[in-house]
Amino acid sequence: xxxxxxxxxxxxxxxxxLAKLLHTRERIIGIDRRAFPGKPKDVEMYQLxxxxxxxxxxxxxxxxxxxxxxxxxHDPRMNEEEHHxxxxxGTTRLLEYCAKYGVKKVVVLSSANVYGPSPDNSNFLTEDxxxxxxxxxxxxxxxxxxxxxAHGFFWRHPDSQTVILRPVHIxxxxxxxxxxxxxxxxxxxxxxxxxxIVQLIHVEDAARAMIEALRPEARGVYNVVGPxxxxxxxxxRELGRSAIPVPHLIARPLLELLFKYHLASFPPPELDHIQFxxxxxxxxxxxxxxxKPRYSMRETIRSVLNE
Amino acid sequence: xxxxxxDELKRRLREWTTSMVGNDLEHRVEQIGHVGNEFGVDPFxxxxxYALAAIAPFLWLYKNYFRVQIFDIDRVPPGRxxxxxxxxxxxxxxxxMILVAMLTEARRPxxxxxxxxxxxxxxxxxxxxxxxxxxIVGTPENCRRLLEGEEAILVFPEGVRGLGKTWPQRYxxxxxxxxxxxxALETNTPVVPVAxxxxxxxxxxxxNVKPLARMLGFPYLPLTPTIVPLPLPTRYRIYFGxxxxxxxxxxxxxxxxxxxxxxxxxRLQSMIDAGLKERKHVFS
Numbered sequence: 001x002x003x004x005x006x007x008x009x010x011x012x013x014x015x016x017x018l019a020k021l022l023h024t025r026e027r028i029i030g031i032d033r034r035a036f037p038g039k040p041k042d043v044e045m046y047q048l049x050x051x052x053x054x055x056x057x058x059x060x061x062x063x064x065x066x067x068x069x070x071x072x073x074h075d076p077r078m079n080e081e082e083h084h085x086x087x088x089x090g091t092t093r094l095l096e097y098c099a100k101y102g103v104k105k106v107v108v109l110s111s112a113n114v115y116g117p118s119p120d121n122s123n124f125l126t127e128d129x130x131x132x133x134x135x136x137x138x139x140x141x142x143x144x145x146x147x148x149x150a151h152g153f154f155w156r157h158p159d160s161q162t163v164i165l166r167p168v169h170i171x172x173x174x175x176x177x178x179x180x181x182x183x184x185x186x187x188x189x190x191x192x193x194x195x196x197i198v199q200l201i202h203v204e205d206a207a208r209a210m211i212e213a214l215r216p217e218a219r220g221v222y223n224v225v226g227p228x229x230x231x232x233x234x235x236x237r238e239l240g241r242s243a244i245p246v247p248h249l250i251a252r253p254l255l256e257l258l259f260k261y262h263l264a265s266f267p268p269p270e271l272d273h274i275q276f277x278x279x280x281x282x283x284x285x286x287x288x289x290x291x292k293p294r295y296s297m298r299e300t301i302r303s304v305l306n307e
Numbered sequence: 308x309x310x311x312x313x314d315e316l317k318r319r320l321r322e323w324t325t326s327m328v329g330n331d332l333e334h335r336v337e338q339i340g341h342v343g344n345e346f347g348v349d350p351f352x353x354x355x356x357y358a359l360a361a362i363a364p365f366l367w368l369y370k371n372y373f374r375v376q377i378f379d380i381d382r383v384p385p386g387r388x389x390x391x392x393x394x395x396x397x398x399x400x401x402x403x404m405i406l407v408a409m410l411t412e413a414r415r416p417x418x419x420x421x422x423x424x425x426x427x428x429x430x431x432x433x434x435x436x437x438x439x440x441x442x443i444v445g446t447p448e449n450c451r452r453l454l455e456g457e458e459a460i461l462v463f464p465e466g467v468r469g470l471g472k473t474w475p476q477r478y479x480x481x482x483x484x485x486x487x488x489x490x491a492l493e494t495n496t497p498v499v500p501v502a503x504x505x506x507x508x509x510x511x512x513x514x515n516v517k518p519l520a521r522m523l524g525f526p527y528l529p530l531t532p533t534i535v536p537l538p539l540p541t542r543y544r545i546y547f548g549x550x551x552x553x554x555x556x557x558x559x560x561x562x563x564x565x566x567x568x569x570x571x572x573x574r575l576q577s578m579i580d581a582g583l584k585e586r587k588h589v590f591s
Contacts, residue, residue, distance in 0.1 A: 119428030122448035123351050193431025197352040197438070231354075231439075234346040237310070248431060276428065277444075297345060 002027040003063045005214070006103075008050060008071030008094065010043070011036040013175050014109075015070050018207035019043055029058060032071065050090035059101040066105035067098055068210055072146055074177065076267040087142040088149070095153045098160065107163045107213040108150035112223055114143055114166060117196070117278035124281035127166070127221040137269035154220065163213040167224040168280060172203030173306035178270055183239060183304040189255075192245035194275045195233045201226030202295035202303050212289045225282030227297040232274055238301050248275060320360035327366050328411050332359075335416040351453075353441035355418065361440050362407060368400070369407045373505065373543040381414045382547045383499055387454045389491055390419065390461045390547075391571055392501035393480055393579060394469030397529045397536035401506040404543055405461055406440075420453055421461035426526055447486060454494040461501075462487045464568070471515055471527030477507040478579050483572050485564045492564075493557035498571055500548035502578035508589050509538035541589050546578050 005022065009015045010030030016038070019028055023040045030036060030045045039045055048054050050071055058064075071094075072087050091108075098106050115125045116133030131147065133140040147164060154162035169179035179200070182188055201209075201224065209224045236243045246254070251271055258264035272278075285291050295303070325332050341355040348354045369375050383390070392405060402421050409419045422445030428434050443449045445462075453460055463469055464483035472481060491498050512529035520528035529536050551574065553567050 119434075119444075120425050120446075121444075122446040122452075123443060124448070124452065126448070191431070193433075193435060195435040195438075197348070197350075228344055229348070229350045229352070230344070230346050231348060231352060234348070238346075 001063060003065035004029045004044075005066045005068060006031060006058060006062075006064050007068045008032065008090075009069070009109075010045070012070065013172065014170065014203055014207055014210075017172075017203050018068070018070075018210055021204070021207055022211055029062060029064070031055060031058060049086075050093050051085070055093065056097055059097045059103075064101060064103050066107065066214055067094065067103050068107045068109075068213075069094055069150075070109045070210070072109065072143065074143070076265075084142055088145050091146045091149050095149060098153070099157055103160055105161045105163070105214055106150070106153065107165065107210060108146065109210065110147040110150070110164050110166045111143055112166045112168045112199070112278065112280045113140060113273075114147050115278055115280065116140070117272040117276035119276050121277045121279075123197070123277060124279055125223070126281045127223055127284060136272055137267075151221070161216065161219050163218045164221045165209060165213055165224050165285075166222065166280065167206050167209060168199035168201050168226060168282075170203050170206045171200050171300060172303045175203050175304070178266060179273075180304050181265065182270075182274075183235065183301070186241065187244050188236060188241055189246050189251065189274070190232065190236070190243040191248040191251055191271065191275045194248065195231045196273075196275065196277050197229045197279055198232050198235065198273075199225055199229055199279050200235075200297075200300050201293065202300040205293040205295055205300075208294065209285075209291065212291065215289055217288050219288075222285040222288070223280035223282045224285050224291070225280060226293045227295060227300055229279060230297055230301075235301050238298065239305070317357065317360040320363040321356075323363040324359050324366060327363070327370060335410065338416050339410075339418050341418065348439075351420075351441070351443055351449075352438040353418070353420070354439045355441075357439040358418070358441060361436065362410065365400075365403045365407050366411065369404055369411075369543075372538075372540050373400075373404060373509075374540075375404055375408065375543040375545060377408050377412050378544065378546045380408060380412055380545075380547050382549055383409070383413060383415075383417070383459065384497055384550050385415055386457045387494060387496045388459045388550070389454070389487055389496050389498045390459060390501050391487060391498055391575065392461065392463055392503055393478075393507075393575060394463035394465045395472055395477065395503070395509075396506040396538065397470065397510040397512055397531065398538060399463075399470060400509065400538060401503045401543075402461060402463070404506075405501060405503070405545060408545060409459065417459045419459045419461050421463075422450060424467065424526065426524075429524075447490060450486075450490050451494060454490065454496050464572075467526040471512065471529060472507075473514060473529075474511040478504075478583060480572055480576055480579075483568050485561060485568055488553065488564050488568045488571070489557050491553055492555055492559075492567075497550035497552050499550050500571055500575040500578060502546040502548070502575055502582050503543065504546070504579065504582040504586060505541040505543035505589070508541045510536035512536070539590075542586075542591055544582055544586060546582050548574060548578055
């Protein structure tokens, strides 16, 4: 059997996109609790939970040359304990298997959100900036913990090449994360008088970045930037949205109320993203792997419209 | 609806700017070499088109209200440079006037970017305005990045200590921060001292109402005869000094940096003193 690339969270939008780009070149083993409808025939699929013993069998029985870990859940409505256990315990187990079975390449999907939007931020955060997101938004704690776990693994196992990718907001057709959902709103809220610069990356470019990370040159932590920077207002204009300006002082308590009664799907701390800067410097990634996104800014913005 | 209104306003302001600067404007704009993306902004959110509209009221103040006089502006070298100025006047109009001067009067026009307080980022409208006209939050990383991109950076090492100074402190430089010198050494950037005469009298502050400032989250709150710090039509005189080159290690102890900073400070103070001597009257 050919050595395989294990992809966790393969049934998600990003995972499926990645599988479609990679399966012709690599032998892929997918792990996800969810089914993978429309799975390419040559992708071997294990529908299981990383925390279960059975996950280890995948490593025991196959020659795994690389792991791409995207099995990280972000659902603000999910029970916090279950969320945390799935993300953190799942990642811990996976990294244990990587160490035990000598996986040579480990790619972990983190996010540029780990830095957190803040009025104190420099315009472009580099990889060594502190991960401050949890100070205002406890739901990101999981993500930061996963990032830190991967960091720990990177230092403890110099024999395997670990790559931690922190892409900017991933958007695309069918993507259901907060930024994409926000851009799909006909009448999105904006905070009156605030118009931060935002960075977006098309889901296919994000998937390509995960694949690029398999190259031997890629090692360590990388911010991954898409086609560039644009003010939030320019995005709304491009999509023809009628933004509703809400004074920031009342927006937070109002959204809190709406979220509590399931009238809004965005947790209140997400407002930070439309108020303050959280943009990153992707030059390290660009230099190490010669990164160039395929989608232009306009295409990336408009991609949320295609279903 | 609001959008069209905004666009219309922008168009009118831009026309106003053109009428005040003259046909020279287009040529000047070209020389600045602003690189915007398809949405008109550079990676920092600076939008030259917006800036040329937004500058109109300041340009009017520059010409008709403060009747700014400029001295030796062409001492500002091309490429990376730190403009170090005294700060005063309760409202940062001194910064705005230096920006207007560099854009409309310098032989080599520059879009100067100044380092603003982090506090500004928390203010609605102000934060957006500042970003679009090219003003950047004053973190060392931002400053380093811009200098490496050969930009002209305006810093006020006195910070809010200068801006909020009271009437008896006028034209006495407050403590200087060391950050700008560290960056100048690190990026091998010349320092041009800039003395602003006139701003220090524009809004005499009798006292800084600290408890109220703290309550409102402001860095300071002046009590002026006009209650709000409306500027008086004092005449501005802006003097540009010879570029100062410094060498040494950027990670030196503060005591070493202090000496270099003191050199800039004393040069600036003597330029201020000379400027005050030359001036006949505050308002003319």
